[in-house]
Amino acid sequence: MRVEVRFAGFGGQGIIRSGLILSMAACIFSDKNAVQTQSYGPESRGGSCKSEVVISDGEIDFPRVYEPDILVIMSQEAYSRHVKNPKKGAIILVDPNMVAERNDPNNAKIYEIPATEIAGKMGKKIIANVVMLGALTEISHIVDPEAMKNAILQNVPKGTEDLNMAAFEKGAEYGRNVSMQRSAKTLS
Amino acid sequence: MGMKKKSRSVLSGVHFLSGDLACAEGAIAAGCRFFGGYPITPATEIAERMARRMPEVEGIYVQMEDEIGAIAAVIGASYAGKKAMTATSGPGFSLMQENIGLAVMTEAPLVIVDIMRGGPSTGQPTMPGQQDVMQAKWGSHGDYEIIALTPSSVQEMFDLTIECFNLSEIYRVPVMLLADEIIGHMWERVEIPPAKEIATINRKKPDVSPNEYLPFKPDQNLVPPMACFGEGYHFHATGLTHDETGTPKTVSIEEQSKLVKRLCEKIRKNVDKIVKVEEVMLEDADVAVLAYGITSRAALSAVRKARSIGIKAGLLRLITIWPFPEKLVANIAQQVQAIIVPEMNCGQLVREVERAAKTTAVSLLSKLGEDPHRPIEIVKALRKVTK
Numbered sequence: 001m002r003v004e005v006r007f008a009g010f011g012g013q014g015i016i017r018s019g020l021i022l023s024m025a026a027c028i029f030s031d032k033n034a035v036q037t038q039s040y041g042p043e044s045r046g047g048s049c050k051s052e053v054v055i056s057d058g059e060i061d062f063p064r065v066y067e068p069d070i071l072v073i074m075s076q077e078a079y080s081r082h083v084k085n086p087k088k089g090a091i092i093l094v095d096p097n098m099v100a101e102r103n104d105p106n107n108a109k110i111y112e113i114p115a116t117e118i119a120g121k122m123g124k125k126i127i128a129n130v131v132m133l134g135a136l137t138e139i140s141h142i143v144d145p146e147a148m149k150n151a152i153l154q155n156v157p158k159g160t161e162d163l164n165m166a167a168f169e170k171g172a173e174y175g176r177n178v179s180m181q182r183s184a185k186t187l188s
Numbered sequence: 189m190g191m192k193k194k195s196r197s198v199l200s201g202v203h204f205l206s207g208d209l210a211c212a213e214g215a216i217a218a219g220c221r222f223f224g225g226y227p228i229t230p231a232t233e234i235a236e237r238m239a240r241r242m243p244e245v246e247g248i249y250v251q252m253e254d255e256i257g258a259i260a261a262v263i264g265a266s267y268a269g270k271k272a273m274t275a276t277s278g279p280g281f282s283l284m285q286e287n288i289g290l291a292v293m294t295e296a297p298l299v300i301v302d303i304m305r306g307g308p309s310t311g312q313p314t315m316p317g318q319q320d321v322m323q324a325k326w327g328s329h330g331d332y333e334i335i336a337l338t339p340s341s342v343q344e345m346f347d348l349t350i351e352c353f354n355l356s357e358i359y360r361v362p363v364m365l366l367a368d369e370i371i372g373h374m375w376e377r378v379e380i381p382p383a384k385e386i387a388t389i390n391r392k393k394p395d396v397s398p399n400e401y402l403p404f405k406p407d408q409n410l411v412p413p414m415a416c417f418g419e420g421y422h423f424h425a426t427g428l429t430h431d432e433t434g435t436p437k438t439v440s441i442e443e444q445s446k447l448v449k450r451l452c453e454k455i456r457k458n459v460d461k462i463v464k465v466e467e468v469m470l471e472d473a474d475v476a477v478l479a480y481g482i483t484s485r486a487a488l489s490a491v492r493k494a495r496s497i498g499i500k501a502g503l504l505r506l507i508t509i510w511p512f513p514e515k516l517v518a519n520i521a522q523q524v525q526a527i528i529v530p531e532m533n534c535g536q537l538v539r540e541v542e543r544a545a546k547t548t549a550v551s552l553l554s555k556l557g558e559d560p561h562r563p564i565e566i567v568k569a570l571r572k573v574t575k
Contacts, residue, residue, distance in 0.1 A: 020375055023204070023375055024204045024375075027204055027376075027377050028202070028204050028377075033377065034376075034377075035374060035375070035376050036374065036375040036376075037370055037373065037374045037375075038373055038374075039314070039315075039558055040314055041314060042229065042312075042313045042314050061485050061488040061489040061492065061563075062485050062486050062488070062489040062563050063370070063374060063376075063482075063485060064370075064486075064559060064560065064562075066562060
């Protein structure tokens with residue numbers, strides 16, 4: 001079973017790092033194969049940026065992602081470029097404060113995660129990507145929370161572990177809530 | 189020192205690494221102890237890793253003023269007895285070409301890593317390409333042969349870097365690792381074996397005294413045993429045509445012919461020993477895809493998809509692209525109706541395939557920019573030729 005994930009935003013948001021953390025969570029801290037590829041412009045920071053992860057129980061031949069099962073969108077440009085024709089039933093996480101103009105497709109499951117705002121309230125906007133990873137873990141169950149947390153700890157600077165774990169938990173909590181709201185809506 | 193430093197040279201175990209980082213680790217495991225470089229996207233991570241790792245293994249990292257200096261330093265280090273490497277991308281690779289000729293002429297074993305980005309010129313620094321394939325073979329002037337390997341996974345960035353060093357030491361020739369940006373920047377699982385399971389080869393040393401030593405007298409394999417500077421063997425190495433003593437012979441028809449032919453023959457005569465390919469589902473194939481590097485991963489996926497819809501497709505993945513595996517391609521060409529060659533350029537290696545395939549139809553699938561071929565595009569091409 002092949003699962004394709006794409007993170008998109010601009011350089012400096014930790015987009016590439018997010019892909020790396022997810023793929024490590026799957027490959028090193030779970031029993032799966034994973035490949036991460038990336039694409040960014042020469043300006044690195046501020047330019048559009050994407051990071052793609054393929055997770056599979058078996059061998060992964062082609063590493064790029066064309067029809068993501070999961071999309072994480074953290075900028076207007078990323079939204080405009082990647083949310084047009086999603087795969088049917090795709091899970092799409094959007095940071096609503098970073099995307100002003102939206103025209104949500106109705107064949108996908110859209111979740112609004114104000115990751116940048118949550119991170120800002122914690123005093124560090126830069127950890128928005130980890131908030132997003134928390135939400136992603138709870139909504140998609142693509143890897144276990146423990147695997148994701150271990151991968152985060154391997155990827156953050158020394159001294160920031162507690163802050164990053166707190167960001168993960170905030171995101172996870174938010175993700176759990178929006179998930180429950182969605183299932184409640186579906187039932188009613 | 190001693191044990192602790194030694195144990196840091198092979199980081200045995202399972203890792204999650206990028207292609208660039210795995211390449212650096214492969215180099216260190218192969219015994220590389222000198223890196224002369226100049227950073228350039230998308231090869232910078234190799235230099236960064238080597239800058240950090242060389243001091244840990246008693247090696248030397250030198251950041252030179254440019255790529256011309258980088259390759260020059262690597263030639264010097266090789267002659268001083270070190271296993272030496274540089275890593276670059278298209279624009280830097282262009283600057284290195286003149287001194288690659290010097291390395292060929294002086295038979296300096298060394299490894300050049302080219303993480304190919306979009307060219308020509310400065311092109312697209314962060315985007316992939318396979319546009320340096322012909323430059324790797326023909327970039328410097330004169331007639332010569334080199335060896336070039338093309339990895340298609342992060343594991344191969346590790347394994348083939350070791351292979352590059354081994355081949356360079358055996359044949360005393362610059363060996364190139366030609367990877368594309370996607371493979372260089374891709375992260376994947378890598379297994380680094382225990383040090384004792386890694387086969388490393390060192391250049392053959394002279395078995396005669398300094399008085400009797402002829403520095404460019406070949407052995408049976410057409411490769412001269414190599415004494416290094418500082419080992420008591422005094423000799424002259426030059427870019428000029430030279431005889432077996434290393435003395436310039438700038439007008440001798442005989443020496444020009446003898447030397448240049450040997451430089452080519454030492455590779456050409458050993459093609460069968462050098463060449464490595466991977467064959468997938470070719471036994472009963474009606475049509476073949478020939479690919480290397482990142483496009484071979486799209487091709488593998490395409491061949492599997494094609495099989496699932498009843499097309500008898502197979503994949504010939506080239507691991508060695510120079511010397512070109514002509515015989516192998518010719519054999520496969522006799523068996524199949526057509527060969528499809530996806531490349532991230534306007535058609536480079538396809539020319540070699542056409543030459544080897546003779547009357548069998550060969551078609552190029554060209555792709556430029558951010559993404560390699562989608563597997564479905566290759567499936568379409570397979571459908572077309574099998575109709």
